[in-house]
Amino acid sequence: MGISRKEFIKKTALVSGGIILLPVINNMAGCSAGAEILVVTASHEGVIKFNISGMFKNSGEGKLLEVDNTGLRIMLIKKDANSFTALDPVCTHKGCELIKRKNFLECPCHGSEFDLAGKVLKGPAEIPLGDYRTEFDGKNTVTIFLK
Ligand code: FES
Structure with missing residues:
Protein backbone atom coordinates (compact mmCIF):
# COMPACT_ATOMS: atom_id res chain seq x y z
CA MET A 1 0.00 0.00 0.00
CA GLY A 2 1.41 3.42 -0.95
CA ILE A 3 1.13 6.57 1.04
CA SER A 4 -1.63 9.02 0.30
CA ARG A 5 -0.93 12.18 -1.67
CA LYS A 6 -1.60 14.21 1.48
CA GLU A 7 0.93 12.16 3.51
CA PHE A 8 3.48 12.40 0.69
CA ILE A 9 3.22 16.18 0.57
CA LYS A 10 3.49 16.35 4.37
CA LYS A 11 6.63 14.15 4.45
CA THR A 12 8.20 15.95 1.50
CA ALA A 13 7.60 19.28 3.18
CA LEU A 14 9.25 18.03 6.35
CA VAL A 15 12.31 16.77 4.46
CA SER A 16 12.50 19.93 2.38
CA GLY A 17 12.32 21.98 5.55
CA GLY A 18 15.31 20.10 6.90
CA ILE A 19 17.30 20.62 3.71
CA ILE A 20 16.54 24.31 3.68
CA LEU A 21 17.30 24.71 7.34
CA LEU A 22 20.69 23.02 7.37
CA PRO A 23 22.55 25.55 5.22
CA VAL A 24 21.10 28.31 7.37
CA ILE A 25 22.52 26.68 10.47
CA ASN A 26 25.85 26.10 8.73
CA ASN A 27 25.98 29.67 7.53
CA MET A 28 25.29 30.94 11.03
CA ALA A 29 28.16 28.85 12.36
CA GLY A 30 30.33 30.14 9.53
CA CYS A 31 29.84 33.72 10.69
CA SER A 32 31.90 33.00 13.76
CA ALA A 33 34.19 30.46 12.12
CA GLY A 34 32.43 27.55 13.80
CA ALA A 35 32.72 28.98 17.30
CA GLU A 36 30.18 27.80 19.82
S1 FES B 1 36.12 44.84 8.42
FE1 FES B 1 37.96 45.50 7.48
S2 FES B 1 39.51 44.86 8.84
FE2 FES B 1 37.68 44.22 9.78
Whole structure:
Protein backbone atom coordinates (compact mmCIF):
# COMPACT_ATOMS: atom_id res chain seq x y z
CA MET A 1 0.00 0.00 0.00
CA GLY A 2 1.41 3.42 -0.95
CA ILE A 3 1.13 6.57 1.04
CA SER A 4 -1.63 9.02 0.30
CA ARG A 5 -0.93 12.18 -1.67
CA LYS A 6 -1.60 14.21 1.48
CA GLU A 7 0.93 12.16 3.51
CA PHE A 8 3.48 12.40 0.69
CA ILE A 9 3.22 16.18 0.57
CA LYS A 10 3.49 16.35 4.37
CA LYS A 11 6.63 14.15 4.45
CA THR A 12 8.20 15.95 1.50
CA ALA A 13 7.60 19.28 3.18
CA LEU A 14 9.25 18.03 6.35
CA VAL A 15 12.31 16.77 4.46
CA SER A 16 12.50 19.93 2.38
CA GLY A 17 12.32 21.98 5.55
CA GLY A 18 15.31 20.10 6.90
CA ILE A 19 17.30 20.62 3.71
CA ILE A 20 16.54 24.31 3.68
CA LEU A 21 17.30 24.71 7.34
CA LEU A 22 20.69 23.02 7.37
CA PRO A 23 22.55 25.55 5.22
CA VAL A 24 21.10 28.31 7.37
CA ILE A 25 22.52 26.68 10.47
CA ASN A 26 25.85 26.10 8.73
CA ASN A 27 25.98 29.67 7.53
CA MET A 28 25.29 30.94 11.03
CA ALA A 29 28.16 28.85 12.36
CA GLY A 30 30.33 30.14 9.53
CA CYS A 31 29.84 33.72 10.69
CA SER A 32 31.90 33.00 13.76
CA ALA A 33 34.19 30.46 12.12
CA GLY A 34 32.43 27.55 13.80
CA ALA A 35 32.72 28.98 17.30
CA GLU A 36 30.18 27.80 19.82
CA ILE A 37 27.60 30.49 20.52
CA LEU A 38 25.98 30.54 23.94
CA VAL A 39 22.55 32.14 24.05
CA VAL A 40 21.97 34.34 27.10
CA THR A 41 19.05 36.40 28.31
CA ALA A 42 19.20 40.04 29.35
CA SER A 43 16.85 41.58 31.88
CA HIS A 44 14.72 44.59 30.90
CA GLU A 45 17.42 46.73 32.50
CA GLY A 46 20.03 45.27 30.14
CA VAL A 47 21.75 43.08 32.73
CA ILE A 48 23.01 39.59 31.92
CA LYS A 49 23.82 37.16 34.72
CA PHE A 50 26.01 34.50 33.17
CA ASN A 51 26.96 31.32 35.00
CA ILE A 52 30.53 30.47 34.02
CA SER A 53 30.75 27.31 36.10
CA GLY A 54 33.40 25.06 34.55
CA MET A 55 33.78 27.19 31.41
CA PHE A 56 37.01 29.12 31.83
CA LYS A 57 40.24 27.49 32.92
CA ASN A 58 42.86 30.04 31.91
CA SER A 59 43.13 33.77 31.43
CA GLY A 60 42.68 34.76 27.80
CA GLU A 61 39.97 32.19 27.11
CA GLY A 62 36.81 33.52 25.51
CA LYS A 63 33.19 32.56 24.93
CA LEU A 64 30.92 34.02 22.30
CA LEU A 65 27.52 34.95 23.72
CA GLU A 66 24.39 35.96 21.86
CA VAL A 67 21.66 37.87 23.65
CA ASP A 68 18.38 36.07 23.07
CA ASN A 69 15.99 37.76 20.61
CA THR A 70 18.39 40.57 19.75
CA GLY A 71 21.20 39.10 17.63
CA LEU A 72 23.62 41.10 19.80
CA ARG A 73 26.85 39.19 20.32
CA ILE A 74 29.39 39.62 23.09
CA MET A 75 32.85 38.11 23.40
CA LEU A 76 33.38 37.35 27.07
CA ILE A 77 37.04 36.92 27.90
CA LYS A 78 38.62 35.86 31.17
CA LYS A 79 41.04 38.68 31.93
CA ASP A 80 42.53 37.24 35.12
CA ALA A 81 41.41 35.22 38.13
CA ASN A 82 39.06 37.97 39.30
CA SER A 83 37.81 39.78 36.24
CA PHE A 84 36.32 39.43 32.79
CA THR A 85 36.18 41.62 29.71
CA ALA A 86 33.05 41.80 27.56
CA LEU A 87 33.78 43.04 24.04
CA ASP A 88 31.67 43.83 21.01
CA PRO A 89 33.11 41.24 18.56
CA VAL A 90 32.40 43.43 15.54
CA CYS A 91 35.35 44.95 13.67
CA THR A 92 35.40 48.73 13.83
CA HIS A 93 36.72 48.95 10.26
CA LYS A 94 33.72 47.70 8.27
CA GLY A 95 31.74 45.55 10.65
CA CYS A 96 32.86 41.96 10.11
CA GLU A 97 32.55 39.56 13.02
CA LEU A 98 35.89 38.89 14.66
CA ILE A 99 37.45 35.50 15.28
CA LYS A 100 38.94 34.77 18.69
CA ARG A 101 42.51 33.58 18.47
CA LYS A 102 44.57 32.56 21.49
CA ASN A 103 45.82 36.03 22.44
CA PHE A 104 43.97 38.37 20.12
CA LEU A 105 40.88 38.85 17.95
CA GLU A 106 41.29 38.75 14.19
CA CYS A 107 39.10 40.18 11.47
CA PRO A 108 38.63 37.72 8.59
CA CYS A 109 37.73 40.51 6.15
CA HIS A 110 40.80 42.78 5.94
CA GLY A 111 43.12 41.46 8.64
CA SER A 112 42.72 43.90 11.52
CA GLU A 113 43.75 42.57 14.90
CA PHE A 114 42.71 43.61 18.40
CA ASP A 115 44.14 42.65 21.76
CA LEU A 116 41.95 40.99 24.38
CA ALA A 117 41.10 44.38 25.86
CA GLY A 118 39.83 45.60 22.46
CA LYS A 119 42.80 47.82 21.54
CA VAL A 120 43.84 47.88 17.88
CA LEU A 121 47.05 45.91 17.27
CA LYS A 122 46.95 46.01 13.48
CA GLY A 123 44.87 48.00 10.97
CA PRO A 124 43.15 48.94 8.81
CA ALA A 125 40.83 49.35 11.83
CA GLU A 126 41.76 52.41 13.89
CA ILE A 127 39.08 52.45 16.56
CA PRO A 128 39.14 50.12 19.59
CA LEU A 129 36.33 47.63 20.09
CA GLY A 130 33.28 48.59 22.08
CA ASP A 131 32.98 46.99 25.48
CA TYR A 132 30.56 46.45 28.33
CA ARG A 133 31.10 46.81 32.05
CA THR A 134 31.35 43.51 33.90
CA GLU A 135 31.36 42.33 37.48
CA PHE A 136 32.53 38.94 38.72
CA ASP A 137 31.29 37.58 42.05
CA GLY A 138 34.49 35.60 42.47
CA LYS A 139 32.61 32.30 42.20
CA ASN A 140 30.42 31.42 39.22
CA THR A 141 28.57 34.50 38.04
CA VAL A 142 29.70 37.20 35.66
CA THR A 143 27.32 40.12 35.33
CA ILE A 144 27.41 42.06 32.07
CA PHE A 145 25.81 45.50 31.91
CA LEU A 146 24.60 46.35 28.41
CA LYS A 147 23.68 49.94 29.38
S1 FES B 1 36.12 44.84 8.42
FE1 FES B 1 37.68 44.22 9.78
S2 FES B 1 39.51 44.86 8.84
FE2 FES B 1 37.96 45.50 7.48
